[in-house]
Amino acid sequence: xxxxxxxxxxxxxxxxxxxxxxxxxxxxAGLGAGLELLTRRPGADAQTLPEPVAQVRRPRPLxxxxxxxxxxxxxxxxxxxxxxxxxxxxxxxxxxxxxxxTRPWTxxxxxxxxxxxxxxLDTLQSWFPLEDRVYRMRCVEGWSMVIPWMGFPLAALIRxxxxxxxxRYVKFTALHDPEQMPGQRRPVLDxxxxxxxxxxxxxxxxxxxAVGIEGRVLPNQNGAPLRxxxxxxxxxxxxKSVVRITLTREMPRTTWALAAPSEYGFYAxxxxxxxxxxxSQATERRIGEGGRRPxxxxxxxxxxxxxxxxxxxxxxx
Amino acid sequence: xxxxxALPAVILVxxxxxxxxxxxxxxxxxxxxxxxxxxxxxLSLACTPLRLLTGWTWxxxxxxxxGLLAFGYGTLHFLIYLYDHGFTLAxxxxxxxxxPFVTAGFxxxxxLLPLALTSTPAxxxxxxxxxxxxxxxxxxxxxxxxxxxxxxxxxxxxxAPLVWAAVLLGLLLLxxxxxSRPMS
Numbered sequence: 301x302x303x304x305x306x307x308x309x310x311x312x313x314x315x316x317x318x319x320x321x322x323x324x325x326x327x328x329a330g331l332g333a334g335l336e337l338l339t340r341r342p343g344a345d346a347q348t349l350p351e352p353v354a355q356v357r358r359p360r361p362l363x364x365x366x367x368x369x370x371x372x373x374x375x376x377x378x379x380x381x382x383x384x385x386x387x388x389x390x391x392x393x394x395x396x397x398x399x400x401x402t403r404p405w406t407x408x409x410x411x412x413x414x415x416x417x418x419x420x421l422d423t424l425q426s427w428f429p430l431e432d433r434v435y436r437m438r439c440v441e442g443w444s445m446v447i448p449w450m451g452f453p454l455a456a457l458i459r460x461x462x463x464x465x466x467x468r469y470v471k472f473t474a475l476h477d478p479e480q481m482p483g484q485r486r487p488v489l490d491x492x493x494x495x496x497x498x499x500x501x502x503x504x505x506x507x508x509x510a511v512g513i514e515g516r517v518l519p520n521q522n523g524a525p526l527r528x529x530x531x532x533x534x535x536x537x538x539x540k541s542v543v544r545i546t547l548t549r550e551m552p553r554t555t556w557a558l559a560a561p562s563e564y565g566f567y568a569x570x571x572x573x574x575x576x577x578x579x580s581q582a583t584e585r586r587i588g589e590g591g592r593r594p595x596x597x598x599x600x601x602x603x604x605x606x607x608x609x610x611x612x613x614x615x616x617x
Numbered sequence: 618x619x620x621x622x623a624l625p626a627v628i629l630v631x632x633x634x635x636x637x638x639x640x641x642x643x644x645x646x647x648x649x650x651x652x653x654x655x656x657x658x659x660l661s662l663a664c665t666p667l668r669l670l671t672g673w674t675w676x677x678x679x680x681x682x683x684g685l686l687a688f689g690y691g692t693l694h695f696l697i698y699l700y701d702h703g704f705t706l707a708x709x710x711x712x713x714x715x716x717p718f719v720t721a722g723f724x725x726x727x728x729l730l731p732l733a734l735t736s737t738p739a740x741x742x743x744x745x746x747x748x749x750x751x752x753x754x755x756x757x758x759x760x761x762x763x764x765x766x767x768x769x770x771x772x773x774x775x776x777a778p779l780v781w782a783a784v785l786l787g788l789l790l791l792x793x794x795x796x797s798r799p800m801s
Binding site: 324327328329330331332333335336338339340341342343344375376379380384388390391441443486488489559560575577578579580582583585587588590591592 | 618620621622623624625632636638639640641644645648653656701702708711712715716718719770
């Protein structure tokens with residue numbers, strides 16, 4: 301019996317080493333890449349700033365409704381959005397909303413008003429002096445932001461529309477156009493998106509119609525060209541890309557209240573005492589902060605409490 | 618196996634450090650670690666049917682690593698959830714007891730714990746193969762609870778959770794259909 305040729309042995313070793321290394325690399329890369337593909341959803345990229353609609357004043361004077369809390373970075377405000385008309389992922393609106401054409405844009409004001417009319421947005425905007433409002437925004441999902449809106453009070457628009465004595469509610473309807481809003485090609489929600497307020501809520505000085513953020517034109521993903529902002533209610537009440545405002549006698553049937561009545565009510569007032577069926581509403585994450593902070597009743601806007609005197613907010617959530 | 622399985626965790630940390638997780642990194646990390654748990658759990662459950670169908674032996678050799686990786690990502694998912702709530706046990710207790718969505722996820726992870734602890738060959742010997750096998754069928758229960766947890770956690774569009782659930786159902790059916798036959 302002869303000893304095996306040591307050179308032969310080494311060659312086998314090398315072959316085995318190469319085979320094992322290849323196997324190792326292929327398995328690791330394959331498994332790792334497969335898992336990444338299945339699970340990774342990176343955030344949206346930053347984009348160029350929209351043009352300013354007014355001189356951006358810094359520091360701007362604080363008005364009676366403004367919060368002094370730190371404003372959320374513009375990049376977060378414009379890349380982290382719930383706007384199902386452009387997709388379900390938070391980054392989808394920033395990626396997909398470029399297809400929305402915001403001019404020409406008309407808004408129809410009808411229902412229980414003395415003279416129903418359809419008006420060009422630029423005309424409508426020229427009726428009211430633009431104001432800045434730094435508001436807290438609390439999403440029903442448990443996160444919040446501070447956003448410097450620019451726009452005009454909803455009450456001014458309602459008064460200008462001249463409601464009849466029968467008007468009790470205001471119904472807002474968003475644009476329905478699957479060509480411009482690719483998310484509407486899937487029946488995720490009952491399109492178009494509809495929201496509503498009681499007339500007295502709509503007339504509260506905090507209720508606001510926004511056309512900009514921080515003095516710049518509202519980015520499409522934030523609800524361009526015209527959106528509602530109701531800071532004491534969860535974010536989904538603040539309907540985006542509004543095309544119709546209807547004064548009604550009956551409580552409007554709103555999109556989320558129809559989609560999941562046990563989870564999203566008509567009022568949707570921010571309330572730490574009323575949990576969502578799947579999570580507590582007692583705390584929230586301010587975007588950009590590590591920990592959570594306690595959620596305040598009416599998102600801290602206690603001046604609206606009078607609107608709900610005698611109303612059981614647990615039942616009417 | 619381990620290197621490949623650890624890659625997503627490394628990339629997750631990298632993404633978190635470079636800001637690629639977006640404006641709400643905690644939420645993004647929670648979602649991704651949860652999905653990774655479910656994916657690895659289903660992969661580990663696919664090993665036995667795959668071996669039976671093809672006669673290959675390598676799926677059996679990687680099954681343990683996949684299962685333990687699933688447990689690892691499940692634990693990470695849970696730790697991120699705890700971090701999200703400031704490690705306050707009162708909040709966790711309320712969540713687990715009162716919200717079925719959280720209960721399902723918590724139970725899914727809890728069921729994986731004995732499986733991870735008895736993942737060594739020594740445990741198989743100590744428990745006896747039959748008992749060990751029966752115990753490790755809990756992986757299916759855990760995956761089912763995990764899929765339910767995902768389904769309940771999604772706000773409106775339930776396509777993705779349903780796809781995961783369908784894959785799990787397929788694996789379960791293969792499992793029930795096969796064992797009566799002799800192993801190849």
